[in-house]
Amino acid sequence: MIEAGKPATKLRSEALSILLERGLVHQCTDIDALDRTLSAGPITAYAGFDATAASLHVGHLMPLMTMRWLQKLGHRPIVVLGGGTSLIGDPSFRKDARPMLEEQQIAANIASIRRSVERMLDMDGADGALLIDNAEWLNEFRFLEFLRDYGSQFTVNRMMTFDSVKSRLDAQMPLTVLEFCYMMLQAVDFLELAKRQDCVLQVGGSDQWGNIVNGIELGRRDGRKLHGLTVPLLTTASGAKMGKTAAGAVWLHPEHLSPFGFWQFWRNTADADVGRFLRLFTELPLTEVERLAALEGAELNEAKRILATQVTTILHGPEEARAALQQGDALFSGEEELTEPTHTLARSTLAEGLGLLELVVAVGFASSNGEARRLVEGGGVRLNNSIIDDARRRIAIGDLQANERLTVSVGKRRKALVGFE
RNA sequence: GGAGGAGUGCCCGAGUGGCUAAAGGGGACGGACUGUAAAUCCGUUGGCUAUGCCUACGUUGGUUCGAAUCCAACCUCCUCCA
Numbered sequence: 014m015i016e017a018g019k020p021a022t023k024l025r026s027e028a029l030s031i032l033l034e035r036g037l038v039h040q041c042t043d044i045d046a047l048d049r050t051l052s053a054g055p056i057t058a059y060a061g062f063d064a065t066a067a068s069l070h071v072g073h074l075m076p077l078m079t080m081r082w083l084q085k086l087g088h089r090p091i092v093v094l095g096g097g098t099s100l101i102g103d104p105s106f107r108k109d110a111r112p113m114l115e116e117q118q119i120a121a122n123i124a125s126i127r128r129s130v131e132r133m134l135d136m137d138g139a140d141g142a143l144l145i146d147n148a149e150w151l152n153e154f155r156f157l158e159f160l161r162d163y164g165s166q167f168t169v170n171r172m173m174t175f176d177s178v179k180s181r182l183d184a185q186m187p188l189t190v191l192e193f194c195y196m197m198l199q200a201v202d203f204l205e206l207a208k209r210q211d212c213v214l215q216v217g218g219s220d221q222w223g224n225i226v227n228g229i230e231l232g233r234r235d236g237r238k239l240h241g242l243t244v245p246l247l248t249t250a251s252g253a254k255m256g257k258t259a260a261g262a263v264w265l266h267p268e269h270l271s272p273f274g275f276w277q278f279w280r281n282t283a284d285a286d287v288g289r290f291l292r293l294f295t296e297l298p299l300t301e302v303e304r305l306a307a308l309e310g311a312e313l314n315e316a317k318r319i320l321a322t323q324v325t326t327i328l329h330g331p332e333e334a335r336a337a338l339q340q341g342d343a344l345f346s347g348e349e350e351l352t353e354p355t356h357t358l359a360r361s362t363l364a365e366g367l368g369l370l371e372l373v374v375a376v377g378f379a380s381s382n383g384e385a386r387r388l389v390e391g392g393g394v395r396l397n398n399s400i401i402d403d404a405r406r407r408i409a410i411g412d413l414q415a416n417e418r419l420t421v422s423v424g425k426r427r428k429a430l431v432g433f434e
Numbered sequence: 435g436g437a438g439g440a441g442u443g444c445c446c447g448a449g450u451g452g453c454u455a456a457a458g459g460g461g462a463c464g465g466a467c468u469g470u471a472a473a474u475c476c477g478u479u480g481g482c483u484a485u486g487c488c489u490a491c492g493u494u495g496g497u498u499c500g501a502a503u504c505c506a507a508c509c510u511c512c513u514c515c516a
Contacts, residue, residue, distance in 0.1 A: 280470065281470060281471075283471055284469090284471045285471085286471095311468090311469040311471095312469090313469080313471075314470080317470085345470055381480090381481065381482090382481085382482075383480075383482080384478095384479085387478055387479075388464060390464095390478085391464045391465065391477065393465070394464090424464060424465090425470060
């Protein structure tokens, strides 16, 4: 293993130089060999994603960006959605086993995840990116056959030395055979892709190192030279693992996090992260990145707007990104306001005496009346831009603005325009 | 198979009969300060038709006026012995 950034000789391939300067490489196998392979001509590379949730999240953006760059430079990306492996659950660096998922659930997750992948990569044409479900081959294996063919290629001794499971073993936490076999399956995935699609590179999160290496070794026994590359773990400058907001994880699928919510997430990047994030998550030229990152104080806000808009464009498209930018500016300028209602309630609710708490819940800013009450009593709720701290406040027709609408906001970042029909 | 230990709120973790919706910390959210940043400080952090009611300390029963706390069985995990 070679730590990123220390090639023995000068790099020749554009792909690797770009990935390195963008900060997308954490570690990789024999960097010179990979460099030669990449500069010799187009290759096929793959990244695998679990289908354990209905959407990918920001952490998955790095392997996706890596694939995107590779595609841009003429290589062919394959995304493997782990329909087969998700039935097992990757134990890497986890303290306990994942809950088992049903096939049906996994199928639904794959369908949903597919959408985000299609936004990030060009799927068209003969050179387009491929989306493959590893259930395609994993489901075909017969148990004894599998054990004879592949089980004989792995030793438990070696498997136990991987950091990904070592911590679990050292902590004396149980590691089931089911989970232990996961790394074999991922290794087989790599070999199958090598055979079927001539895939020679696997990209994954840094926690995937062990799994990737296993695949490479399996390939070597089959006479193949395979390569591995991991992207860094996404953390904030303050060291925290990234990807949480008020609403939970930062999802890529618009049904789980609106494009505006996604834009906001990037807009709120900490100062110290701006440069790094521009490099990792946008395709702006590095000279531009340097210029933006060099801004100081309040000027950095401009860099954050650009960051947010660029990333949102890549994931959700230019239209959505522009809309999010406008919404963001409108929300925080204090001048402009939202123009389109974000929520619509029945007009009859007004006559019935709609409570402020109910309204806050109705627009999704609180999940219960109790939570809404706390927000109100804590002075965090505004109605038409004035703070209301009376939890018993009821909304009447007279509260509507001239346009028959009502703005409700919680904190500085959440604002809704409610229409009544 | 035998002996001992553990299971608490989003997470970690205190609590061994009433004063416990449960200390403390983390995280999260709201407020102040700011630049929609960081750091800091303050507040909140089970639900409801709300001066009351309901649900909650692995599960199910029991003892008691009263149980997270005592008892029994069960489930799961850990340690030691075989």
